[in-house]
Amino acid sequence: MKISTKGRYGLTIMIELAKNAGKGPVSLKTIAQDNGLSEHYLEQLVAPLRNASLVRSIRGAYGGYILAKDSKDITAGDIIRILEGPITPVEGIEDEDPAKQQLWIRVRDAVKNVLDTTTLDDLKNYGDDDSQEPHMFYI
Numbered sequence: 001m002k003i004s005t006k007g008r009y010g011l012t013i014m015i016e017l018a019k020n021a022g023k024g025p026v027s028l029k030t031i032a033q034d035n036g037l038s039e040h041y042l043e044q045l046v047a048p049l050r051n052a053s054l055v056r057s058i059r060g061a062y063g064g065y066i067l068a069k070d071s072k073d074i075t076a077g078d079i080i081r082i083l084e085g086p087i088t089p090v091e092g093i094e095d096e097d098p099a100k101q102q103l104w105i106r107v108r109d110a111v112k113n114v115l116d117t118t119t120l121d122d123l124k125n126y127g128d129d130d131s132q133e134p135h136m137f138y139i
Helices: 005-019 028-035 039-051 076-084 098-117 120-125
Strands: 055-058 064-067
Touching: 005 028, 005 039, 005 055, 005 064, 005 076, 005 120, 028 039, 028 064, 039 055, 039 076, 076 098
Parallel strands: none
Antiparallel strands: 055 064
């Protein structure tokens, strides 16, 4: 399974919104400029996130986007599934022999576990405190 720019940039949007939670809406233009990304591409990515009720849009001169839920309640897995679809490292594993099938199931489950146990809160705070132990993810 390869995470495309859709998933990577979608995570970027969500992390930026989490970092600015409580400070008001953040425009996609600001996120694009701060991260060297295309504003037009981010507009395409935010629509499914809004449809999934992860973000809310605020209209007006000082509008933009805010998280629709607390950053502790949104996982990386939620975002990746919305933008990339199901987490599957190999297509058609049901056609594999049992040994290989078990390997691919274990790989899938390990990736799912990392994505589903990593919240936006974890990601927005990563590296903020130099004394903090870095998160260790095992796959």
